[in-house]
Amino acid sequence: MTRDKRLSWINGLLLPLFNVLTAFIATGIVFLFIGVDPIEATKILLYGALGYDEGLGYTLYYATNFVFTGLAVAVAFHAGLFNIGGEGQAYVGGLGIALVALYINPAMSAWIVIPLAISGGLLFGALWAIIPAYLQAYRGSHIVITTIMFNFLASALMVYVLVNILREVGEMSPESGDFIKVSWLPFVHDIFASFGYKIARSPLNLSILVALFFSAAVWFFLWHTRWGFAIRAAGKSNEAAIYSGINPKKIIVVTMCISGALAGLVGINELMGVQHRLFLNFNYGYGFGGIAVALMGRNHPIGILIAAFLFGILYQGGAELDFELQNVSRDIVVVMQGLVILFCGGLEYLYRPVLIRFLAPIKESK
Amino acid sequence: MSESKIAKKLMSESKIAIELINVDKHFGAVHANDKVNLSVESGTIHGIVGENGAGKSTLMSILYGFYQADSGQIKVFDKDFRATSSRQSIEAGIGMVHQHFMLVDNFTVLENVILGSEGGALISQSLAKARIELTRLAKEYGLEVELDIAVEELSVGMQQRVEILKGLYKGARVLILDEPTGVLTPQESDELFRIFDALKKQGVTIILITHKLREIMNITDHVSVMRAGKMVAHRETSKTNPEELAELMIGRKVLLNIEKSKAKSGKALLTAKNLEIYNEQGLKRVTEVSFQAHSGEILGIAGVTGNGQGSLLKALAGILPLSKGSIKIMGKTITPESHLNPKQLRELGVAHVPEDRQKMGMIADFSASETALLGYHNDKEINQGVWLKRSSVKANCESLMQAFDVRPNNPNLMSSNFSGGNQQKLILAREFERDPEVLIIGQPTRGVDIGAIEFIRKRIIEMRDAGKAIILISVELEEIMSLSDRIIVMCDGEITGTVDAKDANEATLGMMMANALQPQDEPKGAKL
Numbered sequence: 001m002t003r004d005k006r007l008s009w010i011n012g013l014l015l016p017l018f019n020v021l022t023a024f025i026a027t028g029i030v031f032l033f034i035g036v037d038p039i040e041a042t043k044i045l046l047y048g049a050l051g052y053d054e055g056l057g058y059t060l061y062y063a064t065n066f067v068f069t070g071l072a073v074a075v076a077f078h079a080g081l082f083n084i085g086g087e088g089q090a091y092v093g094g095l096g097i098a099l100v101a102l103y104i105n106p107a108m109s110a111w112i113v114i115p116l117a118i119s120g121g122l123l124f125g126a127l128w129a130i131i132p133a134y135l136q137a138y139r140g141s142h143i144v145i146t147t148i149m150f151n152f153l154a155s156a157l158m159v160y161v162l163v164n165i166l167r168e169v170g171e172m173s174p175e176s177g178d179f180i181k182v183s184w185l186p187f188v189h190d191i192f193a194s195f196g197y198k199i200a201r202s203p204l205n206l207s208i209l210v211a212l213f214f215s216a217a218v219w220f221f222l223w224h225t226r227w228g229f230a231i232r233a234a235g236k237s238n239e240a241a242i243y244s245g246i247n248p249k250k251i252i253v254v255t256m257c258i259s260g261a262l263a264g265l266v267g268i269n270e271l272m273g274v275q276h277r278l279f280l281n282f283n284y285g286y287g288f289g290g291i292a293v294a295l296m297g298r299n300h301p302i303g304i305l306i307a308a309f310l311f312g313i314l315y316q317g318g319a320e321l322d323f324e325l326q327n328v329s330r331d332i333v334v335v336m337q338g339l340v341i342l343f344c345g346g347l348e349y350l351y352r353p354v355l356i357r358f359l360a361p362i363k364e365s366k
Numbered sequence: 367m368s369e370s371k372i373a374k375k376l377m378s379e380s381k382i383a384i385e386l387i388n389v390d391k392h393f394g395a396v397h398a399n400d401k402v403n404l405s406v407e408s409g410t411i412h413g414i415v416g417e418n419g420a421g422k423s424t425l426m427s428i429l430y431g432f433y434q435a436d437s438g439q440i441k442v443f444d445k446d447f448r449a450t451s452s453r454q455s456i457e458a459g460i461g462m463v464h465q466h467f468m469l470v471d472n473f474t475v476l477e478n479v480i481l482g483s484e485g486g487a488l489i490s491q492s493l494a495k496a497r498i499e500l501t502r503l504a505k506e507y508g509l510e511v512e513l514d515i516a517v518e519e520l521s522v523g524m525q526q527r528v529e530i531l532k533g534l535y536k537g538a539r540v541l542i543l544d545e546p547t548g549v550l551t552p553q554e555s556d557e558l559f560r561i562f563d564a565l566k567k568q569g570v571t572i573i574l575i576t577h578k579l580r581e582i583m584n585i586t587d588h589v590s591v592m593r594a595g596k597m598v599a600h601r602e603t604s605k606t607n608p609e610e611l612a613e614l615m616i617g618r619k620v621l622l623n624i625e626k627s628k629a630k631s632g633k634a635l636l637t638a639k640n641l642e643i644y645n646e647q648g649l650k651r652v653t654e655v656s657f658q659a660h661s662g663e664i665l666g667i668a669g670v671t672g673n674g675q676g677s678l679l680k681a682l683a684g685i686l687p688l689s690k691g692s693i694k695i696m697g698k699t700i701t702p703e704s705h706l707n708p709k710q711l712r713e714l715g716v717a718h719v720p721e722d723r724q725k726m727g728m729i730a731d732f733s734a735s736e737t738a739l740l741g742y743h744n745d746k747e748i749n750q751g752v753w754l755k756r757s758s759v760k761a762n763c764e765s766l767m768q769a770f771d772v773r774p775n776n777p778n779l780m781s782s783n784f785s786g787g788n789q790q791k792l793i794l795a796r797e798f799e800r801d802p803e804v805l806i807i808g809q810p811t812r813g814v815d816i817g818a819i820e821f822i823r824k825r826i827i828e829m830r831d832a833g834k835a836i837i838l839i840s841v842e843l844e845e846i847m848s849l850s851d852r853i854i855v856m857c858d859g860e861i862t863g864t865v866d867a868k869d870a871n872e873a874t875l876g877m878m879m880a881n882a883l884q885p886q887d888e889p890k891g892a893k894l
Contacts, residue, residue, distance in 0.1 A: 225753065226748075229736070229739065229754060232732075233740065236731060236732065237725060237726075237729050240725065240726050240728065240740060242685055242726075243708060245741055247707070
């Protein structure tokens with residue numbers, strides 16, 4: 001293997017692996033401090049997340065959300081933009097989905113309604129990203145500031161919409177009525193059942209295929225189209241982009257629209273797939289989780305799929321820990337997430353010098 | 367320290383100011399300095415020449431305490447010397463003037479000089495002390511500079527003086543200057559050399575790092591040549607010549623002056639009229655500039671860096687808009703109202719080799735094949751529907767690499783992993799191989815080794831002979847003079863002179879670059 005190849009293996013695979021392991025070891029130390037046997041905890045976590053049908057279903061269901069928001073962050077990142085508004089874009093995207101799924105003619109075929117509802121999510125997510133994008137491109141307001149502010153705006157907007165507009169007459173809780181049936185995405189256990197296989201019920205639904213589809217689409221778009229080339233060029237060097245006839249301002253707006261649209265897909269999984277209604281804070285935590293997923297996945301769709309799966313494990317396994325162990329609350333997931341972000345993001349290159357020295361040393365020239 | 371004391375100190379010192387014995391330095395696989403030996407006589411001007419990457423800068427950085435040698439011995443005035451910080455070097459009497467000045471722009475000259483030797487919590491005392499000392503130094507060496515003016519208000523030449531003063535104030539008896547004339551007009555350079563003479567008379571030793579052989583020939587006493595990390599030759603300057611030095615530098619014979627036939631200039635392909643251009647920061651950089659570029663002709667634009675040539679180049683390439691005037695190019699007209707962007711200009715057959723290769727011409731962490739695509743990523747040959755065909759991208763890069771002998775010829779290699787010369791060749795290939803009609807070329811050989819310079823210049827002349835209109839901007843007067851058929855000189859955003867290349871000489875161009883010459887060749891008095 002050439003040295004360049006080895007280096008890319010180190011950067012692409014070994015480093016994230018070592019970082020995640022370190023994060024787990026650190027979590028183990030935290031467990032020791034609160035009087036929990038870390039090995040026992042790991043067993044519970046892994047069994048809870050992967051050990052049986054239902055657990056695995058939940059893990060994949062959580063992972064689906066992280067794929068959407070992770071892709072959103074990654075696409076923006078390739079244009080040199082840090083979109084931390086995934087939370088708000090996912091939320092508002094949910095509104096787009098709900099509007100289609102609530103008010104479309106229920107007699108229409110699912111083959112029309114579902115794509116339309118998905119488009120609603122894409123569109124509203126994009127719309128929620130376009131204002132910060134415009135402000136960044138043409139007014140110089142920093143996208144990190146504006147997108148985070150738009151998360152709060154989204155929160156306020158959704159409360160207003162749910163309480164004053166979408167809440168059904170006579171209902172106490174701020175949520176919409178049920179989506180029309182044809183907009184529901186089938187559960188995976190139902191599909192299996194229709195072929196005669198029986199697996200445990202879980203919220204895992206066909207959105208996972210949508211997530212896989214968009215992962216492939218993002219990969220193709222970024223690395224195999226001229227628009228992806230333009231986005232990556234603008235992200236690496238503004239000056240080189242202008243020189244090449246690429247308009248960086250346009251790139252900012254377009255990329256953020258794509259990014260917001262991807263985040264807007266969280267609602268497919270949560271709303272069309274599982275809850276079949278719009279309710280408060282369905283998006284909670286996935287937007288920010290997506291940042292960690294993108295970081296860990298090195299902004300590459302394959303990496304994001306792996307990282308999202310890991311986060312799914314943490315989510316589901318963490319819930320299991322909370323259930324099984326008395327002195328552990330579900331917040332342990334947040335601690336683990338934090339440690340993963342710390343070691344995968346903040347201390348990304350911690351092991352790089354050592355790994356390079358051992359696995360890809362520079363050969364002495366004669 | 368009084369004058370006599372310095373003189374005494376210098377007399378008591380050995381004749382050898384700096385001696386390097388077998389100094390060796392690796393950076394990973396790169397053998398930056400390979401058993402380098404050098405001895406610099408005290409009170410002389412010693413030149414060190416070599417191509418980029420020959421190890422000159424590393425060697426000097428070892429002397430200045432930035433790096434430590436892996437092995438070998440260094441003696442400064444006969445004392446063993448091993449610096450781990452620049453402070454130790456300063457104490458040993460070594461001062462360095464970097465290529466990019468290390469000055470705080472909004473500090474005054476005086477404040478800059480005492481920076482790092484404030485000597486206590488309150489600086490008023492050291493300021494007063496420095497003022498007396500500097501006045502003395504300035505008189506002694508002919509280095510007059512106004513002390514209470516902010517550095518940003520000084521010309522580049524003056525800022526360089528401040529750097530030299532800083533070194534002397536800190537007690538430097540050996541001054542190292544890294545490419546000191548890169549940013550100066552010829553006249554400013556002459557002034558600098560006059561200062562060198564004064565310093566030398568006072569017993570100061572000067573080490574001059576440069577790639578300009580003319581300077582070496584004019585002012586040094588001794589010259590050492592480095593190639594690929596090794597010190598390959600030491601010569602007494604009076605007993606060598608530029609041809610020999612060039613050959614030593616690259617290890618084979620080179621043509622310093624490219625042969626070219628007479629230009630057969632044809633019709634005007636680009637006509638600029640009364641251009642006024644503001645740069646990205648909104649500062650007016652170009653005023654009332656008009657010229658024509660003809661097919662089959664190289665039009666050189668000379669000037670000291672930062673006199674509007676850069677902005678002019680960007681406007682011609684469609685990167686900066688015009689605020690006044692018009693450019694007629696290939697039958698289309700650019701005005702403030704109707705702007706053509708770089709993409710549209712490329713479609714018209716205008717190629718642009720940018721001044722800033724690293725930031726604009728390429729993307730450091732794109733592969734070579736992607737860098738070779740910049741500006742042409744919308745081309746039909748490379749796209750099939752929405753699909754950007756990787757195979758075509760690679761083939762495109764391979765053919766460019768072959769045409770311009772880019773090494774290594776690996777399209778997948780990261781652009782930053784190529785040497786400066788090969789990066790530049792790749793960019794030139796990208797722009798030349800699409801058969802453009804108008805070529806706008808900025809600093810074609812900046813930071814490029816001599817071997818590649820020869821190659822690049824030949825290619826530019828080939829393009830001219832193929833009937834293209836070429837606009838060439840360079841800070842190297844020698845380059846402008848050897849390539850151009852017609853020369854425009856810019857100063858402060860205006861054209862201060864137009865000359866035919868055969869009538870051009872360094873003195874008149876230099877005067878024009880400083881705007882000290884009226885078009886009728888009447889000296890305008892001492893505006894310098």
